[in-house]
Amino acid sequence: MRLTSATAPFTDDAPTIQLATASKDPGPRPDGSRTPPRHRRGGARPGHWRPDIEGLRALAVGAVIAAHIGFFHSEGGFVGVDVFFVISGFLITSLLLRELDKTDTISLTGFYARRAVRLLPAASIVLAATLAAAWLWLPRTRLESIAIDAAAAALNVVNLRLAREGTDYLNADAAPSPLQHFWSLAVEEQFYLLWPLMLLAIAMAARPLWGGHFASAGHLARRRTAAVAVVLVCIGAASFFLSATRSGPDPIWSYFGIHTRAWELAAGAVVAIAAGRLKRLPSWAAAPLSWAGLVLVVASVFLIDERTTFPGTAAVLPVAGTALVIAAGCAPHRFGATMLLGLAPAQYVGKISYGLYLWHWPLVMIGPAMLGIAEPRLRDYLVLMAAAFLLAVATFHLVENPIRMRRALVQVPSRALAMGGGLIAAALALSILASLQPMPTASNEEATDITAGDATVWELLEESSDVDTVPANLTPPLAEARLDQPVLYDDGCVVERHDLAVPEHCWYGDPDGGKTVVLFGDSHAAQWFPAVDQIAEASGWRLLVMTKAACSVPDVREYDPKILREYTECPEWKDGVYDLLDEIEPDAVVAATFDRKEVLADDPDQAWIDGWVDSVERLQESAGEVYYLADNPDLGHDVPECLAANPEDASSCVGDLAESVIEPERRQAVLEAVAETGAHVVDPVPWICDVDGGTCPGIVGNLLVYRDSNHLTATFIAALALQLAAAVPLEPASSQ
Structure with missing residues (x-):
């Protein structure tokens, strides 16, 4: 069972995938005619409810959990991480491009404030709960290492720590960390740290190059989008080359590193750029494409296993499948994969799946010790996953939604950033406190002192x-x-x-x-x-x-x-x-x-x-x-x-x-x-x-x-x- 495979799949800004943000109509002119909105490009960006994406989230998190608990023949369920990367690349790029289309710039403070409000509250609760559970139920010898993992997770660099620890031969016998599932959130956040800056740089360069006095706003937007596409293709090609050539010789760093995962996020971003053209797909083509994509994703769960060099070229299967489903969903059609992905249970699991993901892995790793089970079986893990589901429901309704819908945070980025900084500081403080806990001792009695070479x-x-x-x-x-x-x-x-x-x-x-x-x-x-x-x-x-x-x-x-x-x-x-x-x-x-x-x-x-x-x-x-x-x-x-x-x-x-x-x-x-x-x-x-x-x-x-x-x-x-x-x-x- 590949224990290093989970992700943070939900980095969009709303509780649903509501992406419609077309420019407002400024109203009639004095002569009664209507002025077209400034470079109206709403049709070029996803602007409708996407139940297929919510269903993909449910499928992905379900695959990851199945792999982690050893559910029948689902060893390849770790490909759920690749599904999530494509989804995140698509949604975030769509949001950023719409903001560029509307304002000709990107508010970095607003972007990072939304990330903080969306991700940090639930993540901080799980970090604190995991540290407490590790202190109560795991051997004290592991607490310091887990505390360091918590600090690295709070700072979004846990993937780098896991890669370094994973290549350390002395740690070959060490149990997986109950916090190592934060690695993919770290990869995404590292991508999001750089991607808005690159888009902003492209926008700033585009104005003097293509935004002259006589150039239309549409001309500037088209050139800017083309430049973004070129940058994405270059990033994706370089990352895919590294993934294909380095996953075999250097599997640990390739699995955890952003350098071999960026192409997956870029694949979703490319679909976001092409959304305007994709919406013109005929329904007779879109429906089978969505089914083909879903088949590829499901097949990858069963065709890929622990012995597959990954991500490598094998990741093309789930990445291409996810991209096909999302691309086909840009066009209106009936009888596509949304018939399954749009079912109510899948929609609800997709809605709470961030919390479900966060809770499931600590329960897999600490739950058996909590229950006093030395050798847990599948039925024990199913009970623990039921508990993870309940915790996810509670986290969604009591923490995630109330905080991200709070107007005082949503409308004032500085407050959201301050809240995020406070949560990170609290997580670091808890990590330090946990690392300082003394080792338990039974008595003050000393045994016979033996020195080197002593018979x-x-x-x-x-x-x-x-x-x-x-x-x-x-x-x-x-x-x-x-x-x-x-x-x-x-x-x-x-x-x-x-x-x-x-x-x-x-x-x-x-x-x-x-x-x-x-x-x-x-x-x-x-x-x-x-x-x-x-x-x-x-x-x-x-x-x-x-x-x-x-x-x-x-x-x-x-x-x-x-x-x-x-x-x-x-x-x-x-x-x-x-x-x-x-x-x-x-x-x-x-x-x-x-x-x-x-x-x-x-x-x-x-x-x-x-x-x-x-x-x-x-x-x-x-x-x-x-x-x-x-x-x-x-x-x-x-x-x-x-x-x-x-x-x-x-x-x-x-x-x-x-x-x-x-x-x-x-x-x-x-x-x-x-x-x-x-x-x-x-x-x-x-x-x-x-x-x-x-x-x-x-x-x-x-x-x-x-x-x-x-x-x-x-x-x-x-x-x-x-x-x-x-x-x-x-x-x-x-x-x-």
Whole structure:
């Protein structure tokens, strides 16, 4: 389920889509004739009720919700965001162009005041309610991050934050934010920040170019509209090119960024510009066009899924479908898609859909915890969505409509802007307050203090599964657990997914060492750096780190759910690493990989086994000794979050060893196959789990073992240096 797909679909200025604003008739002349209104262009802009657009809103928000709750085969429901972008581009551009036609200018204060009155009250209530719910029901370890999301949402930059966080490999195991659905509102607001300014600039340039003393108002308006169309086409073409070419290599930024979404808003804007011509479509053509558009939108929900490169070219399907429905609706016709989209239930859902959108995602993410449901099912989500519907109804009738219809705000833009600024300031204040909330503690008792390389960790392992309370001297503290990582990340020695460069600066250990050991693999190799570095430095060896995010050591084809495609950069990068190893001829290589990978093969398990053998044999061509460091258990739940939620019952966060070892039969087969190559096999499970008791504790002494569900903390790894030194003996270089 793509959890990053929702939108803020309602940025028009009225409770209905009432767009008629033709110039008033100035009345009869003294001679009885009538003066035509100044460049009457009402027919060129949408000026009638559009139930088809209201119905499209209902369809779009319904598709998004269906995808988020896992409603049958609706994985592609995230395309609702694209429907909303086209609608918003059409409506806002129509409003701005009508204002230009009527006044030859655009009131920026009026425009942004309407945005504030329309969007901020409901959004602010949802932000405040979500922060409160997160404080009450979510693990305290998540509150600071959610508070930052709230601040970013209030400032309309949450899409940039989500893009940056989404590309951070350390956050791969983090749960989605209950506020990440604000990303599309941020995209729209960023577009609206620039689009009125561009239209105003075009209008100002048009006057001296085409508005001479003898030029008619109609001539100026036509030239100005043509200029706007040219700018839109250029923006749309550039954005579509970026969407088509960057969505594959850079899926996170492409999904959240305005640079790959602007063409969707531009598509709606182009329809707004062409509305005057589109209204002359014959009804026999308009009706089937509207049905064709609706079919494209509905089909995209079922044809597009999580593995589709998106937005890319795939977004053409919902965007073109939405544009067709809106374009066809500019012309009067019968028996079109409005027969369905105009039904009363769809009209009402469309009317309240802004609030429905705002409320649904926090309930999806926090609702199960509120109800005490560990593993929610579809029926549970349906109950939560019923609650979201009721909240949306209340928000519409008690907040949205009363505020945006209040004359004191509508007629005085400065008051509306002041209200908007106050709401943003209040949201920021609540975010700061939430981020300062302390982590809950069970007692002031301290556990046995364990230092790096201390054998005590081994001695305390057996009794650690029975620890009841989180110790006051827990290291690292729960609030800092996710940051307890090797320095490799700050040094740029864990190569990002799309980077093919082989770093040659990642030398550690003893810089003057006479021998070289290489740490090779993905983040599950990088996590062992604190212990390997200790051993190398103590033994007088140089340590070279070659690690890449999510890049498996075994020679296999793998699908990466983060980039939604085959991870082709991994084998390319490893080829460069092998070339470097051939050059330096290391004395030893320590290789490790996360075992939970999706292998693209007819027999994935056998391909994984064979891939390990092939890679180990390739390493043996360059290195003196090869050590296969098997993977650690994956507890299946975020340990710091669990401990924060259960500070007086730490034993509830203990993992079951039998359930935590990933693919145990395949793992054993790899151990045996690699051993047959002559490489050294190291199994760290007995250092981390109580093998006899069959448990994997989250706390040993005063040390936090895991920083998420499967990565060990750097502090705990450092304490395992003695165990690792016995398994990977680096003979002191001075004795050679």
